[in-house]
Amino acid sequence: MTNKLFSNLSVEELVHDQMFIEIVNGLGDVEWQSFLDDNSENRKNIEKASKIIRAFKVNQGTLDQERKNKLWTRIDAYNKDVKNKRGTSVFRTIMRVAASIVVLLSLGGALYFYVESNIIQYQFSENNAIENNENSVLILSSGEKVTLKEEQSEIAVLEEQEAILIENDTIIENHAEKDVKTKAPRLTEVIVPFGKKTVLTLNDGTKVWLNAGSRFAFPQKFEGNEREVFLDGEGYFEVAKNRAKPFIVSSKNLNIKVLGTKFNVSSYNVDNFSETVLLEGSVKISSRNKLLNEKVIMTPNQIASYDVENKVMALSSDTDPDRFISWINDWYEFNHVGLDRVLTKLERYYNVTFEYSDDLIENALPITGKLDLKGSLQEVIFVLTKVADVDCEFLDDRIIIKPIKRK
Amino acid sequence: MTVSVKLNTDSTIWTDFKEGRDYALSYIYNQHVDFLFFYGKKMTADEELILDVIHDVFCYLIEKKESLGEPQNIRMYLLKSFRRKLLLEIEKANKQESNKVTVQEPNIVFSIEEEIIKSEEHSERELSIKEGLKKLNSKQREALYYKFNCGFDYELICDLMSVSKSSARQLVSRGIAVVKSHVQEQGFHLLFFLKRNCF
Structure with missing residues (x-):
């Protein structure tokens, strides 16, 4: 242990030791x-x-959020200017593989959100579940599968009956069976393929909207002193308040812990980038395995971006974080977002594949505006091509996005 | 599988920043803006000026990122640039107002000096620590601030203050000596108290 480093040092040695x-x-x-x-x-x-x-501590204090945000906006604008002039490609490549972790916390009060280490990752029962299923699927604690036929399925956990209510009309028994190895009750899973959505109500009253291409695991009943669920994908959570029992959303890279509020998490295992957006309240992100100085306090209208590859959390400001949860109402809103990122979202939502060149992405205008997803894919693509000033071609298995040929 | 959230070292953040990755810029900003602002407040009361200088420091970094060196410590790197620019601006402002006050180093006041003594029990010890701290000059205070509040080692401190490494250490040692005797006294009290309770 590094801690033992200090066991033989004198007072004099200790006070000069930077680590100490x-x-x-x-x-x-x-x-x-x-x-x-x-x-x-x-x-x-x-x-x-x-x-x-x-004895030599100096009161530091923090710059108030308003001025901090204002200053950041100025710096960020300057950065974008410089970038636009130079047109670096690095940014584009990162965004290409990017998706988002979005955590939106509304309701007042201080809420804590932190990243912890050494958490055993939950293993979903099937590896290719999202690709292999056309419909949403519920996998019960026993391992039995139930197909959900609706575009947007509804599921509710019924604690008393040890059962699950599906589409408000079918009740299926779901006894929490113990895992042979771990002796812990086995979780129930929901698989939402591309092009589908699911709304579910957990036994504590927490409501979860799962976006296309997501997997989610939850217990029939929350036992112990935490409410832990597992997510690979994107979900909007309205967590029932229970200060004594924090609610934890575990994903591949992050653990998000709140005491009860509304927030949206999106963390696709395949993506190497995540985002967390805070609407109201305050949030603390810290890592347990690091002693020092590496805490991130989130305040309203901030986005915490997590870079999976480099394992770095970064903060930036956003004036309109509501758009990060617009997907639950069937529209997407973008503010100065790269075309590739918009296309990635649509690929998941409509279960389609786009084909485009890096060149196109580099030259495409950033997208700002709303896309109404209630319309057909064709309509949405049409609007998008107008906004992004690109052309498209529909093939059987994919859609090609290409530059407009002008005479 | 173990999930570990390893937060980055300065050098990787810096490399990413130089490559133009946006997260790195916002990370650097959020990690250091409070620090720079409050450092500025120790040099001037003009908060608008401080914010403008922080803005300039970041714009300079953004503009020149390809040609910037590899700092060992980002905070110290920012501080150096910030302090230089801020001093220039303060000087400019002073000239306009024909104000003769020249600032060279930050005015460091330790929290213990700011605190009002509340309980009598602590007052004596605190008073004597305060008396001791009074003897410290501004250079010593500055070095103690860097050492115990900013996480800078002696190499960074001597670079920042343009003194030799041994004098940086001396500046700090002087402060430690001032406080050490008072802390020791308290230690004895505590020991005595514990012994009495054992009987």
């Missing part, structure tokens, strides 16, 4: 106590050194 200083400044009360316990043999020196370090 950062531990003193970075640990919360509880963590500090356990650090002291780990180093009990040198406790006297450690405590004395920490008192000296704390």
Whole structure:
């Protein structure tokens, strides 16, 4: 353990040690106590050194959010200007593979959201479930499969009956069976293929909208002191308030923890980029395995972008975060978003494949505006081609997006 | 499978920033803007000026990103550029107002000096620490601030303050000496108290 590094140091050595200083400044009360316990043999020196370090603490404070956002807007605008002038391609390539994790927290009060390490990842029962199914599928705790035929299916967990209500008319028994290996009750899964959506109500009253191409696992009943569910995809959550039992959405890269509110998570396993958007309240993102200085506090109208490849969380501002949940009402709203990103969303929503060149994406105008998804795919594509100033060609198995040939 | 959220080192963030990846810029901004702002406040009361200078620092980075070096510590790199620009601006403003006050280093006040003594129990010790702190000059204060609040090691401190590494260490050591004796005293009290309770 790195903690043991300090077991033989004198007060003098400790106060000059940069790592020790950062531990003193970075640990919360509880963590500090356990650090002291780990180093009990040198406790006297450690405590004395920490008192000296704390005597030199300078109140830092934070810049108020309004001015912080305003300044960021100016800097960001400058950055975009410089970029547009140079037309770097790097940005485009990243966006190509990008999708979003969106966490929207409304309702007041302080809400916490954090990223934790060392969580065992849930394994969904089928690997190619999304590609292999035409309809949404419910996989019960027993492993039995139920096909859901609607475009937008509705599912509700009935705790008392140990059953699940489907489309408001069919009740299916769902006894929580124990896993042979882990002895824990096996979860129930919902698979939403491309082109479909599902709304589900969990046994605590939490409502979840699952977007196309998502997998979701939940228990028939929330036991223990946390409410944990697993997501590969995008979902909008209206979490029933229960301060004693935090609600956790686990995905491949992040764990999102809230005490009860509304938020939207989108984290597709195949994507290497995620976004988290906060509407109201405040959110803390921190990593458990890092002692120091690496906490991100989210405030309203901020987007936290998580770069999976580099494992970095970054914050930026957004004036209209509502558009991140527009998909639940069958429209998408974009503000200065690359064409490729819009196409990726439509591919999932309509279960189609677009073909286009990197060149096209690089030269296409960023998209701003609303796309009404209630119309047919053709209508939506038509609107999009007008906005993006591109041309399209419908083939049997794919749609080609290409530049307009002008005379 | 283990999910680990490894937050990035300065060097990868910097490389990504130089490659024009947007997340890196916003990451750098959010990680350091509070720090720069409050550092600025130790140099001037003009908050608008501070914000403008932070803006300039970032614009400079964006403009020149391809040709920038590889800083070991982004915060320190930003601070250096910020401080230089801010001092120039303060000087400019002073000339206009024919104000003769020249600022060279930040005015560092430790929290303990700002706090009003509430309980009598602590007052004596705090008072004596305060008395000790009074003896520290602005250079020493600045070095102590970097050392214990900014996470800068001596190499960065001597670079920032344009002094040798050994004098940077000396500036810090002086401050430690001032506080150490008072902390020690308290330690004895505590020990005595514990012993009494054991009987």
